[in-house]
Amino acid sequence: MHIEEHKSLKTYNTFSIDCSARYFVSIQSISDLKEVLQSSIHPEIFILGGGSNMLLTQDIDALVIHINLKGIEIISEDKDSISLKVMAGENWHDFVEYCINHNYGGIENLSLIPGNVGTAPIQNIGAYGVELKDVFNSCSTISLNNLSEKEFNKEECKFGYRNSIFKNEEKGAFIITSVTFNLTKTNHNKSISYGAIKEYLNNLQIENPTLKEISDAVILIRKSKLPDPKELGNSGSFFKNPIINDIEFNQFHNNYPEAPYYKISNSEYKIPAGWLIEQSGFKGMRIGDAGVHKKQALVLVNYGNTTGKEIVSLSKKIQTKVKEDFGISILAEVNII
Numbered sequence: 001m002h003i004e005e006h007k008s009l010k011t012y013n014t015f016s017i018d019c020s021a022r023y024f025v026s027i028q029s030i031s032d033l034k035e036v037l038q039s040s041i042h043p044e045i046f047i048l049g050g051g052s053n054m055l056l057t058q059d060i061d062a063l064v065i066h067i068n069l070k071g072i073e074i075i076s077e078d079k080d081s082i083s084l085k086v087m088a089g090e091n092w093h094d095f096v097e098y099c100i101n102h103n104y105g106g107i108e109n110l111s112l113i114p115g116n117v118g119t120a121p122i123q124n125i126g127a128y129g130v131e132l133k134d135v136f137n138s139c140s141t142i143s144l145n146n147l148s149e150k151e152f153n154k155e156e157c158k159f160g161y162r163n164s165i166f167k168n169e170e171k172g173a174f175i176i177t178s179v180t181f182n183l184t185k186t187n188h189n190k191s192i193s194y195g196a197i198k199e200y201l202n203n204l205q206i207e208n209p210t211l212k213e214i215s216d217a218v219i220l221i222r223k224s225k226l227p228d229p230k231e232l233g234n235s236g237s238f239f240k241n242p243i244i245n246d247i248e249f250n251q252f253h254n255n256y257p258e259a260p261y262y263k264i265s266n267s268e269y270k271i272p273a274g275w276l277i278e279q280s281g282f283k284g285m286r287i288g289d290a291g292v293h294k295k296q297a298l299v300l301v302n303y304g305n306t307t308g309k310e311i312v313s314l315s316k317k318i319q320t321k322v323k324e325d326f327g328i329s330i331l332a333e334v335n336i337i
């Protein structure tokens with residue numbers, strides 16, 4: 001276990017923001033994690049996973065603990081299903097590929113989402129009609145208060161749209177060390193009704209796609225819209241898609257009948273934030289090295305040497321204009337630090 005000082009975090013966040021950590025350590029075992037948490041190196045600690053859902057706006061004056069726990073373990077299985085315990089430091093997309101290669105179904109629609117397994121429950125990651133909670137069994141954690149180990153089941157996680165207990169009442173209180181998933185081995189519940197996936201499969205005349213074919217469709221769609229963080233710094237979708245009630249929706253739909261939407265309940269509708277941002281004139285806009293991606297207005301990007309504060313400034317301009325134009329508030333999905 002090697003502790004470094006004044007460590008650049010540029011390669012540890014997908015926005016490629018060049019901030020530094022006062023102290024930095026990469027953890028590869030639970031025992032090392034507990035040991036470093038008991039140390040008195042710095043009074044403040046900062047937990048770092050895949051760095052995919054955060055925007056750094058300043059240097060981190062703390063002990064940054066990089067969770068690099070690895071491993072995949074079969075907990076139980078029968079002829080139809082399997083439960084896998086996956087350590088928090090495993091790359092999310094690598095895990096998706098592992099499941100597809102073994103014909104384990106349930107997360108193929110979540111292909112190519114950046115980040116690590118351990119941070120997935122915090123955000124309740126989702127894409128193309130599937131959310132993490134759909135396959136979630138439980139997660140193991142360590143309390144930052146007393147270093148005790150606690151397991152959270154699905155109900156205790158209080159999952160919502162891009163939300164969980166770990167973003168609310170227990171924010172910063174626990175470190176997720178592993179996640180257990182319930183996946184299918186046969187009779188996969190394939191989610192292929194989402195417009196872009198359906199169109200892709202129809203074009204190839206695929207009626208009963210394999211898990212890999214669904215994953216390939218998602219990867220192609222994502223690559224056509226979303227920039228690779230290794231080539232252009234970003235954190236994927238910067239904003240949440242707003243959810244409005246039926247009264248608000250009726251007024252919005254009357255004013256903008258061409259606008260896309262998704263009915264998610266009898267009284268709630270989801271409006272694509274990317275459409276709102278594009279209609280407000282921000283798609284492709286660039287201010288210095290901070291910009292809105294030219295193919296997907298939902299994505300803010302770092303063209304080279306922007307700062308987190310400049311990205312935040314741009315995001316606030318977008319939020320203000322969308323509110324003025326449509327009367328709808330859009331909230332950041334990314335954690336601003």
